[in-house]
Amino acid sequence: MFEKIPHSNRLFVVAGPCSAESYAQMETVASRLSANPKIALVRCGVWKPRTRPGGFEGAGEEALKWMADLKNKFPALRFATEVAQPFHVELALRYGVDVLWIGARTSGNPFSISELAESLRGTHVPVMVKSPMVPDLKLWVGAIERLRHAGLSDLAAVHRGFCTNSGTSLRNDPCWEIPIELRRLFPDLPILCDPSHLGGSREMVRPLSQMAINLAFDGLMVECHPNPDEALTDAAQQLSLDELESMLALLSLRDKSHHATADLQLYRDQITSLDGELIRILADRMDLCRKIAEVKNSANMPIYQPRQWDNKLRSCLSQARHFSLDEDFVSDIFQRIHLQSIKVQEESISPNSDALHNN
Ligand code: PEP
Ligand code: MN
Numbered sequence: 001m002f003e004k005i006p007h008s009n010r011l012f013v014v015a016g017p018c019s020a021e022s023y024a025q026m027e028t029v030a031s032r033l034s035a036n037p038k039i040a041l042v043r044c045g046v047w048k049p050r051t052r053p054g055g056f057e058g059a060g061e062e063a064l065k066w067m068a069d070l071k072n073k074f075p076a077l078r079f080a081t082e083v084a085q086p087f088h089v090e091l092a093l094r095y096g097v098d099v100l101w102i103g104a105r106t107s108g109n110p111f112s113i114s115e116l117a118e119s120l121r122g123t124h125v126p127v128m129v130k131s132p133m134v135p136d137l138k139l140w141v142g143a144i145e146r147l148r149h150a151g152l153s154d155l156a157a158v159h160r161g162f163c164t165n166s167g168t169s170l171r172n173d174p175c176w177e178i179p180i181e182l183r184r185l186f187p188d189l190p191i192l193c194d195p196s197h198l199g200g201s202r203e204m205v206r207p208l209s210q211m212a213i214n215l216a217f218d219g220l221m222v223e224c225h226p227n228p229d230e231a232l233t234d235a236a237q238q239l240s241l242d243e244l245e246s247m248l249a250l251l252s253l254r255d256k257s258h259h260a261t262a263d264l265q266l267y268r269d270q271i272t273s274l275d276g277e278l279i280r281i282l283a284d285r286m287d288l289c290r291k292i293a294e295v296k297n298s299a300n301m302p303i304y305q306p307r308q309w310d311n312k313l314r315s316c317l318s319q320a321r322h323f324s325l326d327e328d329f330v331s332d333i334f335q336r337i338h339l340q341s342i343k344v345q346e347e348s349i350s351p352n353s354d355a356l357h358n359n
Contacts, residue, residue: 001218013041019231029042040078043223079098100127101221127152128192129143176211205237312338
């Protein structure tokens with residue numbers, strides 16, 4: 001990933017403070033990170049997107065001067081910052097910032113992305129695109145495509161979680177299925193995980209980082225600060241420089257080049273045959289739903305039978321408990337099957353009802 005950014009490790013690690021706050025803070029970070037061969041890139045926010053006005057909104061151009069100075073002092077270090085507007089791009093490139101990233105509040109806005117893409121045209125600077133605030137894979141893909149159409153080829157995605165109403169205890173909802181699908185659609189696009197904004201707390205950075213490695217992510221973007229409790233932004237989630245080092249040392253890296261062993265192939269074959277059975281069972285089940293639809297229709301009954309469904313779900317959950325299956329998982333699957341059954345019943349008694357269903 002990012003051919004222009006040398007990195008020795010199997011994991012592309014971006015680390016640094018949420019915000020550049022002072023020259024002294026950035027110098028402490030730069031000196032410590034330049035001594036750590038695991039770090040590929042130093043991050044720091046120069047223009048901070050704050051939800052409400054009145055807080056620290058970044059040191060702006062002043063911080064770019066600190067970065068340029070520290071690049072002279074530590075020639076091996078590479079720096080990244082967030083850009084949200086064309087004038088950010090122009091200034092960041094003027095001061096020699098090596099990599100730019102587009103934040104979550106910008107990546108979901110096609111107008112902003114188009115403007116940024118135009119300002120980046122012809123630059124060939126590496127760009128990281130954070131996942132948008134809302135769990136909409138198409139918006140994330142759209143941002144990447146707009147940048148590609150402007151001629152940028154050195155791109156990476158950064159998964160930072162999504163705002164949902166799922167009630168997760170993390171700062172953002174991981175919705176892992178979204179980066180998993182992004183990887184399936186774009187197998188050659190490097191994907192990093194930002195465990196800091198995902199978790200929102202120091203404690204969650206390591207487990208989320210390990211989870212990302214287990215899911216074959218290519219790298220991490222981690223916030224760290226010489227004195228996290230005093231940080232002007234995101235104090236609760238920044239690691240101290242010591243914590244960053246020990247966290248990275250504790251991660252188990254995975255060998256992505258691994259080929260299937262005989263054991264693995266055997267289990268995979270068994271799963272493939274079970275999956276085939278599942279599909280055949282689902283097809284048989286939907287055939288029965290069509291028959292049921294005729295019976296209900298001739299008896300003038302509604303398709304949805306609340307008491308029957310309540311009993312069915314309870315009995316499925318009790319069987320799930322018996323087999324030590326996760327009840328939420330089983331509940332999700334049966335709710336999905338039930339909704340599909342309603343759709344199939346509706347279609348079999350009134351063709352052309354497809355548009356009434358949201359799936
Ligand atoms: C950041 O990385 O500093 C940041 C603001 O993150 P996000 O855009 O993911 O909220
Ligand atoms: Mn932050």
